[in-house]
Amino acid sequence: MRFRLALLDMDGVLVDTPSSWVTVHRHFGVDNSGNAKLFYEGKIDQLEFMRSDIMLWKAVKRDVSLKDLEELFSTVPMMPGCRETIAALKRQGMRTAIVSGGIDILAERIASATGIDTVVANGLEADSNGLLTGEGILRVDIKDKSKCASQIMREAGVGKDECIAVGDGPSDLSLFRSAGRCIAFNPWNSSIEAEADFVVRTKDLREILKFTGGDTI
Structure with a gap:
């Protein structure tokens, strides 16, 4: 099976912090x-x-x-191997998407630095002076990421069997159920391991490439 879309959690996967x-x-x-x-x-x-x-x-x-x-x-480090992994996924013919309950400011920074195609993350409302109003902008339901995943898949013209999903915790369970191949990256909860096809236990994102097909660097 040739995969055409990678659905990626951000916190703990693309960045080396458990939560933005x-x-x-x-x-x-x-x-x-x-x-x-x-x-x-x-x-x-x-x-x-x-x-x-x-x-x-x-x-x-x-x-x-x-x-x-x-x-x-700007001080939050990317996960080791993040840039190389996104580049390799693209060479394999995949579109890449962040689906995160984290904050869009960080997600957009990572996407810009790596060339990730699509970002769906939650936002912070600000006034005309750029000051937070106290309200959030809800784009990703952390209890059901499948809604966002389905929209991205429709827009890309991709079916479930053509998707991979990468996550690290319970909020990624619904993301996993949207994909044909699921990779738990440094999982911090046993529930995500139970749903994963493969588990990576190292802070080097390039290790997921062993399970995506194609080149590994």
Whole structure:
């Protein structure tokens, strides 16, 4: 089978950080565990989860700007082998897409640096001065990435058997179910391993190329 599309999680896969949201939380010295508990217990929806997290930052610094976050995310390292892996996937004839519940500022930076074709990630609303309003922009349902995956596949004219998916945690389970071949990259949860066709346990993204067909460098 020749694959034509790679659906890629970002946090923990394309970048060497477990969460772009947590990167910001750590920068401002805040703890969102209470918000996360409410979300995963179904007591708040994802937009309210995002809003609650953003307000934690604004409680520390009222005027948080997109530029502040661009500067912060410029320090987040790409996963070793990321550039080479995207280039190899393209040589194999694949389109590449980020499907991430993470923050689009970082996703766009990675896409620009590597030539990834499509980015779908969540955003942060800002006013005319570039200051965060406190609202999030919901594009990716972290409990069901398959909606985004299906749209990308339709636009690319690609079927399930022509897709690979790469992820590292439970939010990627729905992404895996959208693809014909699934690769767990440094999985931090056993549920994602159970759904994976292959598992990579090293921080070198080039290792996934053993399972995508074609060249490996």
